[in-house]
Amino acid sequence: MFIGYFTERPYQDPRSGYFGATGRDITDLGISNGQYDAKLGAELYNRYLDEKVYAEEMGFDGLMLNEHHSTPFCMGGVLNVEAAILARITKRSKIVLLGNVLPIWDDPLWLAEELAEIDMISRGRLVTGWVRGTGRESVAHNSQPPFNWERFQEAHDFIVKAWTTPGPFRWEGEHYNYRYVNPWSRPYQEPHPPIWIPGVMSRNTVAWAAKMRYPYVMLATEMEPTKKSFDYYEEQARENGYESDTRQRGYLFKVHVDETEELAEMAARKYIQGPSNPFLEGNQGNVRSFVQNLPGLTQRNNLLPTVESFAAAASRGRLEQHKEATGEKQDAADFLGTFEQQINKQSIICGTPTTVIPKVKQVLEYLRPGSIFFWDGDGAMTHEDSMRSLRLMGEEVIPAVREISKELDLKSPFDTE
Amino acid sequence: MATATSTHSEQTTVVAGKTIRILVGGSGPPAVVLHHSTGNPGWIPFHEALAEHFTVYAVDMPGYGQSERPDWAREPRDIAMLVNRALARLGLDGVTLIGTGFGGFVAAEMVAANDERIAQLVLIGAAGIQPREGEIMDQMLIDYEDYVRDSFRDPATYDATLGASAESLKELWDFSREMTARLSWKPYMFNRRLPHTLSEVHTPTLIIWGGADNVIPLDCAHQYRDALPNATLEVVAGAGHLVEFEEPAMVAKLIATGVTA
Numbered sequence: 001m002f003i004g005y006f007t008e009r010p011y012q013d014p015r016s017g018y019f020g021a022t023g024r025d026i027t028d029l030g031i032s033n034g035q036y037d038a039k040l041g042a043e044l045y046n047r048y049l050d051e052k053v054y055a056e057e058m059g060f061d062g063l064m065l066n067e068h069h070s071t072p073f074c075m076g077g078v079l080n081v082e083a084a085i086l087a088r089i090t091k092r093s094k095i096v097l098l099g100n101v102l103p104i105w106d107d108p109l110w111l112a113e114e115l116a117e118i119d120m121i122s123r124g125r126l127v128t129g130w131v132r133g134t135g136r137e138s139v140a141h142n143s144q145p146p147f148n149w150e151r152f153q154e155a156h157d158f159i160v161k162a163w164t165t166p167g168p169f170r171w172e173g174e175h176y177n178y179r180y181v182n183p184w185s186r187p188y189q190e191p192h193p194p195i196w197i198p199g200v201m202s203r204n205t206v207a208w209a210a211k212m213r214y215p216y217v218m219l220a221t222e223m224e225p226t227k228k229s230f231d232y233y234e235e236q237a238r239e240n241g242y243e244s245d246t247r248q249r250g251y252l253f254k255v256h257v258d259e260t261e262e263l264a265e266m267a268a269r270k271y272i273q274g275p276s277n278p279f280l281e282g283n284q285g286n287v288r289s290f291v292q293n294l295p296g297l298t299q300r301n302n303l304l305p306t307v308e309s310f311a312a313a314a315s316r317g318r319l320e321q322h323k324e325a326t327g328e329k330q331d332a333a334d335f336l337g338t339f340e341q342q343i344n345k346q347s348i349i350c351g352t353p354t355t356v357i358p359k360v361k362q363v364l365e366y367l368r369p370g371s372i373f374f375w376d377g378d379g380a381m382t383h384e385d386s387m388r389s390l391r392l393m394g395e396e397v398i399p400a401v402r403e404i405s406k407e408l409d410l411k412s413p414f415d416t417e
Numbered sequence: 418m419a420t421a422t423s424t425h426s427e428q429t430t431v432v433a434g435k436t437i438r439i440l441v442g443g444s445g446p447p448a449v450v451l452h453h454s455t456g457n458p459g460w461i462p463f464h465e466a467l468a469e470h471f472t473v474y475a476v477d478m479p480g481y482g483q484s485e486r487p488d489w490a491r492e493p494r495d496i497a498m499l500v501n502r503a504l505a506r507l508g509l510d511g512v513t514l515i516g517t518g519f520g521g522f523v524a525a526e527m528v529a530a531n532d533e534r535i536a537q538l539v540l541i542g543a544a545g546i547q548p549r550e551g552e553i554m555d556q557m558l559i560d561y562e563d564y565v566r567d568s569f570r571d572p573a574t575y576d577a578t579l580g581a582s583a584e585s586l587k588e589l590w591d592f593s594r595e596m597t598a599r600l601s602w603k604p605y606m607f608n609r610r611l612p613h614t615l616s617e618v619h620t621p622t623l624i625i626w627g628g629a630d631n632v633i634p635l636d637c638a639h640q641y642r643d644a645l646p647n648a649t650l651e652v653v654a655g656a657g658h659l660v661e662f663e664e665p666a667m668v669a670k671l672i673a674t675g676v677t678a
């Protein structure tokens with residue numbers, strides 16, 4: 001079992017109108033960076049790095065980072081900078097990038113060089129992961145959505161070749177052209193860092209990951225759609241002539257542990273406060289569906305088993321409310337799932353180690369992932385909330401989860417046969 | 418191939434291996450109409466009004482409506498080359514080429530490349546040139562229905578003109594903008610090279626613009642007029658970007674008069 005730690009690194013500004021959902025408009029891509037305070041940003045970047053260092057100390061196998069653009073819910077626009085710092089200031093944990101948004105890179109050779117440097121500075125601890133990005137990312141870096149999937153695949157093929165084929169060579173592709181590919185620095189790991197693919201909704205991507213035999217990490221999707229996606233991966237693996245197992249299954253889910261049940265609930269309620277991800281149930285922000293569904297970004301007949309027009313949000317727990325509500329109320333219902341609903345459905349797991357461990361066990365039994373990531377310290381959670389949880393995870397939850405994983409035979413990509 | 422109805426028939430022609438659909442109606446000299454980025458809704462009142470003076474060819478541009486998508490196309494100039502070839506295939510000469518909005522961009526690229534078959538160019542609220550002030554409205558960052566609504570002089574005119582049929586057109590709008598995103602994502606709706614090549618086009622040109630066009634600034638009309646050596650500009654006071662939807666008879670008459678003049 002591989003156990004990782006994740007937070008989306010939200011920009012927390014208690015003075016701002018959108019922190020704590022005070023009723024101000026927090027429409028996605030609707031908040032000006034004129035409100036950004038760099039001094040606060042400095043504190044937050046350093047805080048999140050400190051928490052990652054502590055997570056390593058507490059026994060986490062992986063420190064996960066993600067990337068979003070033009071939004072306060074995730075400050076990881078340049079996650080490679082954070083990864084490079086972690087490469088130097090941590091010693092043992094893998095640095096797991098889930099992931100770089102490949103199609104928005106106009107020069108993927110530069111990305112290949114950055115990742116190789118991170119791999120070397122960390123002496124081979126990089127796990128690289130690549131995503132297609134949401135509409136927000138295509139808008140922010142103005143990448144043409146109808147070619148998103150083609151660019152993803154070509155950038156992948158190109159980077160892997162740049163890492164593995166001695167140069168110089170020439171690359172004349174559909175979307176990328178290079179006359180001289182010969183990056184001096186190559187990755188530390190042979191033949192290259194492991195590639196994991198995170199996702200929520202694209203069948204294309206699952207099928208492709210299965211074909212490439214890359215582990216697929218479902219990002220905080222509800223249990224049932226997650227299971228169906230894993231099943232689809234398994235089916236695709238068989239079509240490609242092999243049996244996939246726990247090593248190809250990864251799952252990110254929200255877990256907060258605390259000293260008492262009361263403290264745990266108080267902190268976990270903060271998951272859905274502050275500028276947290278508007279695609280998550282319970283968030284008070286609004287998503288602009290036309291930005292999310294940019295023309296040609298996703299082929300409509302290629303979504304995973306959820307409602308098609310509402311796949312991302314629905315796969316994260318909004319489907320029932322969506323179905324029950326009508327007319328104008330539907331939009332609100334999609335985004336305003338209560339904390340209690342999420343607790344009941346285990347979209348959020350919180351409590352003391354005694355109550356959390358059995359719930360985590362249920363997830364492991366049902367989904368049988370070989371890699372998991374605890375998503376904590378998000379929304380309006382403070383540094384103190386995060387640190388208490390990290391300590392208790394290290395002292396009690398991680399050791400218990402390792403035992404459970406042995407019983408369930410949940411092997412990660414790093415467990416040798 | 419032709420399918421006749423009372424007012425118009427449907428033809429197809431194949432260019433570069435892909436089928437192009439054209440609605441044909443009326444009688445007189447040929448007028449080829451190129452639609453907006455939102456696609457051709459069908460045989461619209463503007464076509465009907467033009468059909469009194471012309472044999473109207475309402476083309477679904479490649480990748481739009483019922484015309485097959487050339488997957489390789491990357492810019493409006495590619496579409497211009499295909500439509501130019503379609504005119505040759507249909508044997509059309511002395512054409513009044515009418516481009517509306519994005520179709521105006523394509524029409525301008527067509528004459529810049531080859532104006533031998535074109536007797537008169539008509540650009541209506543045409544994209545293609547970067548405004549010196551303001552911006553071309555970005556349909557990619559708004560809902561596709563809102564974009565069409567904002568293309569009228571006011572929401573009431575949208576309701577009166579398309580309100581009843583809007584529901585049936587949404588699929589066309591949604592589908593069309595995917596092709597537009599393939600052709601004109603960046604730069605959005607203009608080509609810096611275009612005005613330079615237009616300086617060699619002596620085709621008589623009528624530029625028609627809604628005086629209240631919210632989508633493409635009137636400055637673009639002025640730039641077209643200045644770039645084309647033989648152009649005149651008619652501003653329809655109070656009209657929106659979709660001036661030929663709002664005032665089909667008036668716009669058709671302006672065009673017919675321009676030809677006979």
